[in-house]
Amino acid sequence: MSDSRVDVEQPSSWEVRWKGLTFKVPDKTNGQKTILDDCSGAVRGGQVCGVLGPSGSGKTTLLDALAGRIDGSRKGRVLEGDIAGCERCAYVQQEEALVGVLTTKETLHTAAALVGGAAARQRADALLDELGLTSCADVIVGTILLKGLSGGQKRRLSIAVELVAEPKTLLLDEPTSGLDSASALAVLEKVKAVASSSAVAVVLTLHQPSHAAWQTLDRVSFMARGRVCYFGDDAGLKTFLASADSPVPGNRDVAEYVLSLTNEDFPGHGDVDSIVAKFRETREGDGVVEGSAAPPRRRAGFLTRFAVLCGRGFRELIRDPGVIMVRLAMYAMLSALIGAMYANVGDDKDQESVVARVSVLFYVAAFMVFMSVAVLPFVMLQRDVFVKERMNGHYGVMEYVLARFVVAVPGVALLAIVTTLLVVFPAKLNGPVIYGLDLFVSLLVAEGFMSLVAACVPHYIIGIALAAGIFGFHMLCEGFFKVKSEIPDYLKWGYYIAFHSYTFRIFMHNEFNPINNLDCKPFCDGEEVLRFYDMGDVDVAADFGVLIGFAVFFQLCFAVVLYKFHTGRR
Numbered sequence: 001m002s003d004s005r006v007d008v009e010q011p012s013s014w015e016v017r018w019k020g021l022t023f024k025v026p027d028k029t030n031g032q033k034t035i036l037d038d039c040s041g042a043v044r045g046g047q048v049c050g051v052l053g054p055s056g057s058g059k060t061t062l063l064d065a066l067a068g069r070i071d072g073s074r075k076g077r078v079l080e081g082d083i084a085g086c087e088r089c090a091y092v093q094q095e096e097a098l099v100g101v102l103t104t105k106e107t108l109h110t111a112a113a114l115v116g117g118a119a120a121r122q123r124a125d126a127l128l129d130e131l132g133l134t135s136c137a138d139v140i141v142g143t144i145l146l147k148g149l150s151g152g153q154k155r156r157l158s159i160a161v162e163l164v165a166e167p168k169t170l171l172l173d174e175p176t177s178g179l180d181s182a183s184a185l186a187v188l189e190k191v192k193a194v195a196s197s198s199a200v201a202v203v204l205t206l207h208q209p210s211h212a213a214w215q216t217l218d219r220v221s222f223m224a225r226g227r228v229c230y231f232g233d234d235a236g237l238k239t240f241l242a243s244a245d246s247p248v249p250g251n252r253d254v255a256e257y258v259l260s261l262t263n264e265d266f267p268g269h270g271d272v273d274s275i276v277a278k279f280r281e282t283r284e285g286d287g288v289v290e291g292s293a294a295p296p297r298r299r300a301g302f303l304t305r306f307a308v309l310c311g312r313g314f315r316e317l318i319r320d321p322g323v324i325m326v327r328l329a330m331y332a333m334l335s336a337l338i339g340a341m342y343a344n345v346g347d348d349k350d351q352e353s354v355v356a357r358v359s360v361l362f363y364v365a366a367f368m369v370f371m372s373v374a375v376l377p378f379v380m381l382q383r384d385v386f387v388k389e390r391m392n393g394h395y396g397v398m399e400y401v402l403a404r405f406v407v408a409v410p411g412v413a414l415l416a417i418v419t420t421l422l423v424v425f426p427a428k429l430n431g432p433v434i435y436g437l438d439l440f441v442s443l444l445v446a447e448g449f450m451s452l453v454a455a456c457v458p459h460y461i462i463g464i465a466l467a468a469g470i471f472g473f474h475m476l477c478e479g480f481f482k483v484k485s486e487i488p489d490y491l492k493w494g495y496y497i498a499f500h501s502y503t504f505r506i507f508m509h510n511e512f513n514p515i516n517n518l519d520c521k522p523f524c525d526g527e528e529v530l531r532f533y534d535m536g537d538v539d540v541a542a543d544f545g546v547l548i549g550f551a552v553f554f555q556l557c558f559a560v561v562l563y564k565f566h567t568g569r570r
């Protein structure tokens with residue numbers, strides 16, 4: 001499909017054109033299911049084309065195909081046809097993917113900063129006005145807890161965000177779904193105005209347009225079971241229907257009539273096969289247009305994009321501190337309880353004290369790191385915004401992953417500091433600095449691991465179950481329940497791949513290495529305790545190196561998974 005895009009000549013005055021689009025997927029019962037069947041159409045810059053049809057008729061799939069978001073290389077699939085004029089297109093999908101804590105103006109200014117240049121910022125300000133968002137410029141988009149923009153305002157903001165980069169073609173999937181008729185009309189009227197003023201070709205899907213909404217459309221395409229029943233303008237539609245022996249009754253709304261005529265799910269529909277056959281005799285969109293390709297989308301440099309993403313991430317963290325605050329409260333509460341339960345244990349030199357110190361260190365290495373699972377739903381929530389922005393060319397994977405990492409560092413540092421203060425000092429353990437650093441690096445590793453899991457699973461419940469299982473295995477292997485030499489050979493790899501092992505080793509060395517004398521039977525000093533736990537050979541610097549290696553490895557894997565699998569292509 002991608003190669004075939006060059007086969008169609010490019011338009012001079014801007015035009016998006018598709019010809020013979022066919023998409024088939026494997027199907028268990030029939031061998032193959034046709035989702036799009038020889039669909040064609042053309043929309044000029046400044047025009048708005050509405051794609052209508054019953055549910056499941058292939059409207060969204062058509063937009064996906066135009067946006068290049070269908071993976072035709074998957075086994076058993078067929079994707080054929082030619083597309084021109086979508087090289088610089090923006091796609092606004094049905095589900096909004098916006099950052100909830102940013103205001104309307106900030107959202108547009110962030111989009112402008114990612115494009116780069118003063119002109120983009122001016123355009124963002126102009127779009128505020130053009131899309132009727134001035135009155136809500138300082139209102140936040142809205143989160144689960146904080147009410148923000150209305151549905152219609154969010155829809156217009158999503159569109160405005162994409163228009164900042166001056167696309168030539170704008171694809172909108174169901175821009176009016178879930179809106180009342182006045183809001184739906186407002187969205188369509190604004191889109192129509194921007195299309196005219198910026199000469200953007202707009203293709204949008206609609207379900208049941210009101211009469212006023214219908215008037216905003218320059219072109220319409222009716223679809224049924226993946227086939228085009230009609231493509232053209234309003235006047236041509238009536239003529240065509242009359243020629244296809246299905247004239248529009250005088251008392252019927254034309255859009256409503258055609259939708260009932262082509263909806264084969266319910267009784268009373270027309271002969272769709274013959275309407276499609278009739279249209280194919282005379283259809284539009286099969287011609288060839290001449291012209292030149294659009295220049296590529298403008299984008300700020302890598303460092304600017306990285307800085308913008310960092311800025312946005314920190315702003316999110318500060319404005320919506322709920323997640324980090326809940327985590328902080330949990331760490332502080334558990335740490336205070338550990339500190340209280342094991343108060344002054346470091347003053348004692350007996351066997352009980354040795355057992356107690358090892359227990360505290362194991363608990364913190366295992367459970368405090370395990371609590372990083374809380375990161376998972378948060379990463380998954382951000383995933384939709386990432387995919388949308390990446391697909392529309394706002395930024396790439398590397399700057400996104402780097403910025404997420406940088407934004408996570410202060411929160412993780414805070415968790416490590418609070419835990420260290422509330423555990424090490426009341427329990428009078430040794431080496432608070434190394435202890436805190438060990439916990440800090442381990443929590444960063446765990447954050448990276450959880451980000452990777454979040455990128456790999458379709459639902460957070462699966463992710464939490466998976467992470468809990470892996471962390472459980474790590475705890476089992478980290479050298480507490482069974483020391484390294486006692487772990488069966490066939491499971492010894494678990495000790496090495498469990499990053500908890502290195503966290504625990506550093507804790508143990510930090511605690512027991514400085515102890516020169518102990519007042520208990522099996523151990524006369526800290527060295528002996530370490531040897532007992534098979535940790536006589538611990539090299540703290542090397543183990544820190546391994547932990548840092550894990551942190552880098554998980555972030556790289558996270559980037560690779562995002563790059564390969566979160567493309568927005570389906």
Ligand SMILES: Nc1ncnc2c1ncn2[C@@H]1O[C@H](COP(=O)(O)OP(=O)(O)OP(=O)(O)O)[C@@H](O)[C@H]1O
Binds near residue numbers: 062
């Ligand atoms: N990759 C795919 N594999 C299997 N079936 C698919 C695939 N993509 C789309 N379909 C099927 O093709 C049909 C058309 O889907 P599409 O989402 O394009 O319809 P639609 O007209 O946008 O529907 P709605 O108005 O309800 O959103 C549906 O039956 C859908 O299940």
